[in-house]
Amino acid sequence: MNPGEYESQAQLSVLYDNLSRYSYFLNRLRGKYPLIMHKILKIPDEFSHLYLGKEKYHYLDDLVLREADLPENPRVLDAGCGFGGSIFRWHQRKPGIYHGFTLSKYQQKIALREAQRRGIEQNALFHIQSYSEPIYLKYHSVIAIESLIHSQDLAAVIRNLSQALLPQGKLVIVDDMTLNKSVHQTQEYKLLTNSWLISDLATGEYYSELLSQNGLKITCHLDLTPHLYFSSDQSLQKREKLLSILIRIMPIESIRSFLKTHLGGFALERLYQQGKIKYQMMIAVKQH
DSSP: OOHHHHHHHHHHHHHHHHHHHHHHHHHHHTTSOTTOOSOOOOOOGGGGGGOOGGGGGGHHHHHHHHHHTOOSSOEEEEETOTTSHHHHHHHHHSOSEEEEEESOHHHHHHHHHHHHHHTOTTTEEEEEOOTTSOOOSOEEEEEEESOGGGOSSHHHHHHHHHHTEEEEEEEEEEEEEESSGGGGGSHHHHHHHHHTTOSOOOBHHHHHHHHHHTTEEEEEEEEOGGGSOOOOHHHHHHHHHHHHHHHHHOOOHHHHHHHHHHHHHHHHHHHHHTTOEEEEEEEEEEOO
16 A cells, blocks of 8 residues: 555545544434434335334345345455444344444444444454455455445455455445546535545446456446435525535534535535436446
8 A cells, every 4th residue: 555545544534533423423412323324215115114213224224235135144344334334234134244344443433332232243343444455354245335435546446345255255336426527527526525535436337347357247236316315406505505604613623524524415415416426236246
């Protein structure tokens, strides 16, 4: 890993720690499932009776688990595990060995504490590790939900994660993917990449190319964009204006940084409304 990558990862660690600390606190304060870190999807009508109350936060995790079709007693790596919320859901539905990678010590602390509370600390392990560092174990599945968007070198990361798969193992990716490079010309893109420390937003086509180059065959490709919640333009304008004011007057740097990440989130939402980004799931099987 070159010095530039170390510096980028250090900056991401600070960003993740800060975002996670305030998000965890606010989720608990609002009575939400505090371990959630990914987007919340609309529940299809045929499944709505299964996801009442806080169960709604788990629909994406369940969708991933169903589509991944894991074997019994699987060994799974969650690349970008957050607080471990997805791992705890998967382990509950499909017991096995689950490892999580994160760059945030705060996320790791919360995840380890929760694993111990559940009595599964031997089966749910959480490590401070980037996705580009060598992975010495092999897994039935490597799952990355909304984490590869931060990769400084997506090609190297996909190669590394692919090498961590057992034969016929599955790489599951759920992320924000652009339709083409025209997104680079928008103000929203510049705001998003700056506030989220993103080097680039990859197209779905590029993801597909990388998977193929690494000997993986795509078996599932779903556009989950219709299942996302979007604010009205009027609501976004009001929230953007309020956040901009709060950022200017906020004297505490950590809170100001937290607010900036939310401003980036609003920029991402606008890119979705403009039809420049899709929320996609790709599942690819290792051929050899």
